Amino acid sequence: MNRDMPNTPCQASQLRRLSRQLIRQLGLLDAACGNQPLSPVQAHTLIELGQSSYSIKQLAERLNIDKSNASRAVSHLVDKGFAKTAANPKDSRSLMAQLTSNGKKQLLKLDEQQNLQFNEIMAQLPNEQITQIESSLRQYNKAVTQSKAQFGFIIREITAHDNAAMAQIIRQVSAEYGLTADKGYGVSDPTLDDLTQVYQASNACYWIIEYQGKILGGGGIAPLNNQPGVCELQKMYFAPALRGKGFARRLALQAIKFATEQGFDACYLETTANLIEAIKLYESLAFKHIDAPLGDTGHDACEVTMLRDLS
Incomplete structure (x- = not known):
């Protein structure tokens, strides 16, 4: 089993197939957007300009296309009388695009057509x-956005060569949040400088995240002491450069999948109340608060204890 690949090629292929099918069904590969005199990219540009005036660069960013495509879309809208351009007051080297009165009328027609199409679709569903x-589309959109933010980063199993860098990150992040060694947090663990030895067992694993050869964070999972069938999500620490990109969720999901494949019945974790964002993440991943700690972790200062059923 490859412990660095949380999803199977079959799952990826199926999601790709469904995404392609949806794009085709909605006519997004057609030359025109329904019966409107607009291509799909021109229609999306029209919709964005209906919200505000934008420069070509701003439109390219909002539409997630390159500047040349955004420029062509604006030019076509200008040729059709749906948009106009003017000098950018903040940058004389660029132009600002905005809708004309005809463009606003065309946007209303587009909205009516699209609303009719989607009302017909929703009429098929309770x-x-x-x-x-x-809800699923929101999650899918968020996953797409996060995957782009994570481009170029590598998630892999820890090696002995990574021990010093990962220990340094744990110490730095712990200090940032006031989690000092004298208070019984994970930073006080005697094994901190040799994490590879802790995760040698086949039912344990620690993954690190690196970018351009630099270690930026990691997290692991291992059996919980004196609790048969229970594993523990451990040492999830991320340098500031790694935050806000969705890696905490991704790594936690990878650990949960690994634990399930190893046959564990439940996953346990300990944290502290001042890590508010971490607690919200764990709650969103179906971890439930429990009244007392499990196992013998030695982390007496971690007053928040949580458990997730894996059965």
């Missing part, structure tokens, strides 16, 4: 499924 689809 309300609870519509709500579920909305």
Whole structure:
């Protein structure tokens, strides 16, 4: 088993197939957007300009396309009388695009067409499924955004060569949050400088995250002492450069999947109340608060204890 790959090629292939099918069904590969005199990219540009005036660079960023495509889309809208450009008051080297009165009328027609299409789609579904689809699409969009933010980063198993760098990150992040060694937090563990030895067992693993050869964080999972069938999510620490990119969720999900494959019945963790964002993350991953600690971790100062069922 490859412990660095949380998803199977089959899952990726299936999601790709469904995504392609959805794009085709919605007509996003057509030359025109329904019966409107707009290509899909021109329609998306029109919608964005309906919110505000933008420079070509800003439109490219909002539409997630390159500047040349954004420029062509604006030029076509200008040719059709739906948009106009003017000098950018903040940058004389660029132009600002905005809708004309005809463009605003065209946007209303586009909205009417799209609303009709999606009302027809939703008429096939009960309300609870519509709500579920909305939630799933939000999560899918967020995952796409995070995957782009994570481009170029590498997640892999720790090696002895990584021990010193990872120990330094744990100490730095602990100090940042006031988690000092004298208070019984993970930074006080005697094994901190030799993490590879802690995760040698086949049912334990520690992953590090690196970017351009630099270690920026990590997290692991291992059996919980004196608790058969229970594992512990351990030592999730991230340098500031790694935060806000979704790595905490990704690494926690990878650890949970690994633990499930190893046959554990539950996953335990300990943290502290001042790590508010971490607690919210664990709650979103179905970890439940429990009244008392489990096992013999030695982390007496970690007053927040949580458990997730894996069965």
